[in-house]
Amino acid sequence: MKRWLFSFGLMPLLTSSLAAQATRLSVPITVDTLPNGLVLIVHEDHSIPNVTVDIWHLVGSGDEKPGHTGFAHLFEHLMFMGSQNAEYPAFDRLLEAAGADNNGSTTNDRTNYYEEGPANALPLMLWLEADRMGWFLPTMTTEKVDLQRDVVKNERRQSYENQPYGLAWENLARMLYPAGHPYSWAVIGSMDDLSAASLEDTKDFFRQYYSPNNSVLAVAGDVTASDVKALVQQYFGEIPRGPAVTRPVAPAFTLAKDTVATIEDRVQLPRVYNHWHTVKLYSADDAALDVLSYLLTGAKNSRLTQALVYNQQIATGVVSYNDGKRLDGDFTIFATAKPGHSLPELQRSIDAELHRLMTEGPTAREMEQAQNSIESDFLNGLEQISSKADRLDSYFYFTGTPNYFQQDLARYHAVTAQDIQRVARQYLGAHRVILSVVPQGKTEMAVTAAEATP
Amino acid sequence: MNRLSLGLLTGLTALSASTAFAQGSAFDRTKPPALRPPSRLKIPPVRSEQLPNGMKLYVIEMHEVPLVQFSLAFTGGGRLDQASPGMTSFTADMLDEGAGTRDAIGIASQAEFLGASLSTSSDWDASYVNLKTPRRTMGEALDLMADVVLRPTFKSAEVNRQRDLRLASILQQRDQPNTMAALAFNSLVFPAGHPYHQPIGGDSITTSGLDSAKVRAFYNMHYSPGNAVLVIAGDITLAEARAAVAQRFGSWRAPASGAAPSTTVAPVDRPTTVYLVDKPGAAQSVIFIGRPGVERSNPDYAAIEVMNNLLGGSFSSRLNQNLRETRGYTYGAGSGFAYRPLPGPFTARSAVRTNVTDSSLIEFFKEFRRIRDTAVDAVELERAKSYLALGLAADFETTSQMAGQVVGLLRFGLPMTYYDDYVTRVMAVTTQDVQRVARQYLQPDRFTIVVVGDLATIRPGIEALNLGPISVRDLNGNEIK
Numbered sequence: 036m037k038r039w040l041f042s043f044g045l046m047p048l049l050t051s052s053l054a055a056q057a058t059r060l061s062v063p064i065t066v067d068t069l070p071n072g073l074v075l076i077v078h079e080d081h082s083i084p085n086v087t088v089d090i091w092h093l094v095g096s097g098d099e100k101p102g103h104t105g106f107a108h109l110f111e112h113l114m115f116m117g118s119q120n121a122e123y124p125a126f127d128r129l130l131e132a133a134g135a136d137n138n139g140s141t142t143n144d145r146t147n148y149y150e151e152g153p154a155n156a157l158p159l160m161l162w163l164e165a166d167r168m169g170w171f172l173p174t175m176t177t178e179k180v181d182l183q184r185d186v187v188k189n190e191r192r193q194s195y196e197n198q199p200y201g202l203a204w205e206n207l208a209r210m211l212y213p214a215g216h217p218y219s220w221a222v223i224g225s226m227d228d229l230s231a232a233s234l235e236d237t238k239d240f241f242r243q244y245y246s247p248n249n250s251v252l253a254v255a256g257d258v259t260a261s262d263v264k265a266l267v268q269q270y271f272g273e274i275p276r277g278p279a280v281t282r283p284v285a286p287a288f289t290l291a292k293d294t295v296a297t298i299e300d301r302v303q304l305p306r307v308y309n310h311w312h313t314v315k316l317y318s319a320d321d322a323a324l325d326v327l328s329y330l331l332t333g334a335k336n337s338r339l340t341q342a343l344v345y346n347q348q349i350a351t352g353v354v355s356y357n358d359g360k361r362l363d364g365d366f367t368i369f370a371t372a373k374p375g376h377s378l379p380e381l382q383r384s385i386d387a388e389l390h391r392l393m394t395e396g397p398t399a400r401e402m403e404q405a406q407n408s409i410e411s412d413f414l415n416g417l418e419q420i421s422s423k424a425d426r427l428d429s430y431f432y433f434t435g436t437p438n439y440f441q442q443d444l445a446r447y448h449a450v451t452a453q454d455i456q457r458v459a460r461q462y463l464g465a466h467r468v469i470l471s472v473v474p475q476g477k478t479e480m481a482v483t484a485a486e487a488t489p
Numbered sequence: 490m491n492r493l494s495l496g497l498l499t500g501l502t503a504l505s506a507s508t509a510f511a512q513g514s515a516f517d518r519t520k521p522p523a524l525r526p527p528s529r530l531k532i533p534p535v536r537s538e539q540l541p542n543g544m545k546l547y548v549i550e551m552h553e554v555p556l557v558q559f560s561l562a563f564t565g566g567g568r569l570d571q572a573s574p575g576m577t578s579f580t581a582d583m584l585d586e587g588a589g590t591r592d593a594i595g596i597a598s599q600a601e602f603l604g605a606s607l608s609t610s611s612d613w614d615a616s617y618v619n620l621k622t623p624r625r626t627m628g629e630a631l632d633l634m635a636d637v638v639l640r641p642t643f644k645s646a647e648v649n650r651q652r653d654l655r656l657a658s659i660l661q662q663r664d665q666p667n668t669m670a671a672l673a674f675n676s677l678v679f680p681a682g683h684p685y686h687q688p689i690g691g692d693s694i695t696t697s698g699l700d701s702a703k704v705r706a707f708y709n710m711h712y713s714p715g716n717a718v719l720v721i722a723g724d725i726t727l728a729e730a731r732a733a734v735a736q737r738f739g740s741w742r743a744p745a746s747g748a749a750p751s752t753t754v755a756p757v758d759r760p761t762t763v764y765l766v767d768k769p770g771a772a773q774s775v776i777f778i779g780r781p782g783v784e785r786s787n788p789d790y791a792a793i794e795v796m797n798n799l800l801g802g803s804f805s806s807r808l809n810q811n812l813r814e815t816r817g818y819t820y821g822a823g824s825g826f827a828y829r830p831l832p833g834p835f836t837a838r839s840a841v842r843t844n845v846t847d848s849s850l851i852e853f854f855k856e857f858r859r860i861r862d863t864a865v866d867a868v869e870l871e872r873a874k875s876y877l878a879l880g881l882a883a884d885f886e887t888t889s890q891m892a893g894q895v896v897g898l899l900r901f902g903l904p905m906t907y908y909d910d911y912v913t914r915v916m917a918v919t920t921q922d923v924q925r926v927a928r929q930y931l932q933p934d935r936f937t938i939v940v941v942g943d944l945a946t947i948r949p950g951i952e953a954l955n956l957g958p959i960s961v962r963d964l965n966g967n968e969i970k
Binding site: 082083084085120121124125127128129131132133134135136137151152153154155156158159162163166181182183184185186187188189190192193194196197198199257269270301302303304333334335336341344345348351373374400403404407408410411414415417418419420 | 516518519520521522524525526527528529530553554555556593594595596597598601602603604605606621623650653654656657658660661663664665666768770771772773803804805810813814817818819820840841842871872873875876878879880881882883885886887888889
């Protein structure tokens with residue numbers, strides 16, 4: 036969920052593309068903690084005269100309570116509505132005048148805000164971030180909450196309700212995770228819950244989560260670490276430490292049976308989703324599940340893409356995704372039927388390919404391809420200071436080690452063909468959610484419970 | 490559970506304010522900090538050569554990360570389609586679906602194995618083959634790229650499969666209200682016979698008739714070394730680049746490609762007209778408002794960019810502030826000029842809540858009139874200019890971005906020194922310039938308006954606005970009686 040998206044591609048282009056390789060990943064950093072608990076990570080990169088400031092507040096939709104879904108993301112929007120010394124709309128205007136861009140985003144686990152632009156604008160970026168961390172409450176009003184509530188409802192309409200297949204994800208989350216589980220609702224939240232959000236909720240949420248001791252600040256670019264530290268101390272130093280934050284705990288669960296469901300949508304072609312319960316981000320099997328996903332759909336010659344799109348030619352495309360999060364994880368495969376082909380036909384082919392991978396395992400060549408491609412993705416990420424800053428925050432948050440680049444790459448290189456076979460059996464061999472999205476009035480096109488169990 | 494108490498801080502040093510963090514002396518939190526002047530972006534030199542067969546080579550050395558980007562562009566693009574909409578983009582897409590001794594699967598498998606990313610595409614100006622590769626596998630990756638460019642096979646089985654996939658994606662266009670609006674708008678602003686009239690991704694009729702012979706014939710006519718520029722950016726020297734390219738492309742001979750047709754059909758310049766495309770039950774209405782814009786070589790380019798930035802080119806722009814931040818009608822609103830060799834369209838766009846479709850149209854037109862009728866204030870102008878001028882460096886960070894910028898200069902016939910005085914040109918734009926280009930290029934009584942939404946709900950309100958004649962169209966712009 037981004038705060039603002041306005042893309043400017045006028046015509047949909049149909050392109051073909053592939054994914055990408057390296058060895059030593061060097062991202063020198065300094066790490067410090069202010070007395071108030073704010074963690075500061077600095078990486079110097081003088082290749083262009085720019086800087087990225089990327090602050091993570093350790094709260095996401097997973098911290099919401101039932102009845103308040105979507106609040107973390109709505110709150111993200113409110114953070115741009117002004118603070119005591121930078122009243123609305125100073126935030127965007129001052130940054131634009133300095134040639135800088137900014138945005139924010141919310142996931143299940145965290146909310147981030149970033150500024151990127153000319154390095155001379157660093158003091159401005161830090162001053163603005165500090166002002167809304169320390170002096171946000173005095174200017175917050177019901178009117179501001181009402182306005183951004185409308186904007187977020189429009190975001191929901193634009194990105195979910197008015198998008199083909201757009202409502203699949205919240206249905207999958209609800210069907211996979213037990214009621215009350217932090218990941219059982221979508222980040223965007225429900226319209227009813229958004230309607231119910233109040234000014235008091237906003238104030239409580241800010242006091243609870245937006246404290247220096249619940250935040251990590253990464254600065255990367257054409258700066259010196261000593262300058263950054265001095266500025267951060269100056270702007271953030273007097274913000275008091277907040278209360279200790281209690282984060283939710285995810286109840287352990289196992290799907291006792293398959294869940295098979297159908298939703299109707301304004302779509303031309305039916306699509307089937309398979310959704311499994313997996314593991315936390317960076318836990319032991321997380322990297323193997325990422326590699327498994329690549330082996331299934333990462334390239335044209337991956338198992339499912341080659342079978343369904345190239346050989347059998349029954350699907351327009353097939354996508355898979357391992358989504359490890361802080362508390363739990365899930366794995367998804369979805370495929371869209373070509374005209375004249377049915378979802379049960381797609382489901383049988385998916386199951387046959389999964390069965391083959393579980394029984395035979397991947398070849399040595401497939402494993403080498405996957406690892407080379409993943410390595411290149413790491414290398415590509417090192418070209419951009421914004422990408423490095425975001426990884427530093429992410430690594431700190433999820434692993435406790437901000438400079439985890441080399442270790443992260445190493446965990447992919449450690450995955451073996453036997454690991455792939457094992458995790459495919461263990462996680463994708465377990466019970467799952469099967470969701471069919473079919474054109475309106477065409478429920479007969481869906482995968483039925485009888486077909487779901489091979 | 491307190492995240493910060495569970496060993497995450499192990500090894501981190503807590504510093505006290507008195508030591509590493511020096512307190513600023515004269516510090517007033519109530520005022521934004523004064524900034525030092527920005528550093529100037531130093532763009533590394535672009536060096537060029539030409540192979541004896543006419544192929545042009547441009548090399549930019551960037552040694553930060555051991556990656557090399559190769560961007561090969563063939564002039565022409567969608568303008569070459571003429572009687573066969575989608576032919577250019579389909580041919581480009583087919584290049585890596587079988588080449589040399591490999592089929593589509595074999596090419597993908599090899600590229601990925603090398604850790605390389607190989608892609609083909611096209612737009613209105615050109616067709617592209619792009620390769621990004623780690624330096625250590627560069628030779629083999631370039632061999633593969635040369636296969637794709639010089640030895641595509643266009644086998645019937647591969648062509649037919651991709652044709653059917655494209656037919657399915659054309660079918661799916663009607664699921665996407667934004668795509669529907671873009672297609673309808675395009676066909677209404679550019680009349681039949683104009684090279685931008687047809688969908689660049691093709692239509693179902695032409696696509697159904699695609700076969701191996703047609704694609705090969707098109708390839709033979711339009712892919713040649715004299716029509717190609719190859720831009721190389723990354724961890725490579727000029728001598729290495731020259732040798733690597735000459736070895737693979739030096740003996741390429743092909744008849745000279747014909748120039749892209751320059752049209753004599755004028756874009757449609759009609760009094761403001763509303764075209765409605767029905768999307769029953771839509772949660773939002775997608776609005777496109779626009780008219781023919783300008784070519785990239787237009788001498789008003791800098792002034793137009795500044796004007797558009799004020800109108801709809803940034804978060805703080807007037808359209809976004811009004812429709813989103815003041816009224817809450819949308820998640821975002823904006824505008825832009827599409828620059829092409831021939832004038833591309835100007836569009837202002839948003840997706841708005843269904844029951845404020847008419848109100849949103851009113852606000853769009855208020856903003857068009859305001860920027861024409863009233864001089865912008867100095868602070869707002871300065872912000873837009875600085876945003877554009879100082880934002881430049883971010884477009885030159887990665888090897889892919891750098892190559893893309895140079896391809897852009899070549900595509901539009903601009904000199905390699907173009908960006909040396911870009912900042913000066915932008916900062917020279919005056920209040921009068923902004924008003925003049927707004928009056929010249931935004932003409933509220935000569936706009937084409939396309940709205941895709943739930944017509945049963947939105948039509949009465951739009952009719953009451955009396956913006957101009959209204960007709961109902963399909964996503965291809967054809968009238969529905």
